[in-house]
Amino acid sequence: MTALAVTRATVARVFRDRTALFFMVLLPVAIIVVIGVTVSGFDQFRVGLVPAARTGPVARELVSGLTGAPGLRTRTYDSAADARTALRRAELDAVVVVPDGLDAAVRDGRQVTVPVLVEPSGSAGHAAVSSVSAVVAGHAARLQAAAFAAGETGRSFDDALALARDTDRAASPITVRGETVNGRSDYLPLGYSYSTPTMLVLFVFINALAGGAAIVQTRRTGVYARALAAPVSARSLVLGETIAYLLLALVQSLLIVAIGALAFDVDWGDPLAAGVLVAVWALVGTGAGVLAGALFRTPEQVHAIGPALGIGLGMLGGCMWPLALVPDWLRTVGYAVPHAWAVEAWTTLLSRNGDLAAILRDLGVLAAFAAVLLTLASVFLRRRLTAGSGT
Structure with a gap:
């Protein structure tokens, strides 16, 4: 005691x-x-977004998908020049430039390229491209499904796109889980x-x-x-x-x-x-x-x-x-x-x-x-x- x-x-x-x-x-x-x-956010890629000058539902949906991606921390810029400056200052890992006329090109069935800008020596930027590509690929899959549905059913593209979105949300996605057997990491x-x-x-x-x-x-x-x-x-x-x-x-x-x-x-x-x-x-x-x-x-x-x-x-x-x-x-x-x-x-x-x-x-x-x-x-x-x- x-x-x-x-x-x-x-x-x-x-x-x-x-x-x-x-x-x-x-x-x-x-x-x-x-x-x-x-x-906070150190495990996310810093991505700058430059929206298209003329935006439609397709472009807005792409921007929304990139903004909501869990592995990306996005910031919107008014011009590509401002985003490039931030990239050169190492304030960003990558810059995504949404092309003008994206909606019109998709409706016409033309191929569209989404530019992603990175610094040549930035390893984080090249890794960020993979995360951005995954979001763009998912968006492109819905557009392809909408184009197919519009051609087969005679619906308008917008109606077919809305159907593709609803189907995508209702379907149970197949997820891939990677696991390294007997893996060891020397870092926290x-x-x-x-x-x-x-x-x-x-x-x-x-x-x-x-x-x-x-x-x-x-x-x-x-x-x-x-x-x-x-x-x-x-x-x-x-x-x-x-x-x-x-x-x-x-x-x-x-x-x-x-x-x-x-x-x-x-x-x-x-x-x-x-x-x-x-x-x-x-x-x-x-x-x-x-x-x-x-x-x-x-x-x-x-x-x-x-x-x-x-x-x-x-x-x-x-x-x-x-x-x-x-x-x-x-x-x-x-x-x-x-x-x-x-x-x-x-x-x-x-x-x-x-x-x-x-x-x-x-x-x-x-x-x-x-x-x-x-x-x-x-x-x-x-x-x-x-x-x-x-x-």
């Missing part, structure tokens, strides 16, 4: 400290929300699903280190010394502080997970595996934070060194960029820090549809990091407390 009393006192003290609360909870959440808004998903897991790994660790400043301040003010004068053992103090900082790390992790899932539709993979991974990483962060509180002499040292150390380890461990992109020697060095194993586990869950069994090796390594850090933190903090110096 004594350790739990220490835990309650520490948690209450942190939540009363507005500065600590801001840096531990509000700032990481604000940064992640900004990143989420910034990268694009967009917010990439930034959220890596930011969780980064911020939980950094804020745990920053939280060590509170332990240093408590030591310096003599609170621990007064507690030891009462019937409270050093072991209870260490255990209580460790549980408190573990709870804070878990709260921060769950907040990030909830914001990602509810606000940005992030899929965290297998729930059991994700939950275990979050808990183990919180233990790693807790061990690092309590160890920082035991080793540093002043809160200023923690604030100066802790964030820089956390960011450096995060960069080395793949929180800023995938380790698959760095040289082999740097990738090997990266796996010397726990961040790389955490990011690797998230990659397995989110990009390879892994489950708990698939990340057991990563969890085992992280658990070993946590055990070492927590053991060192306990030993050094107890020495600090029992030395009686308070510094």
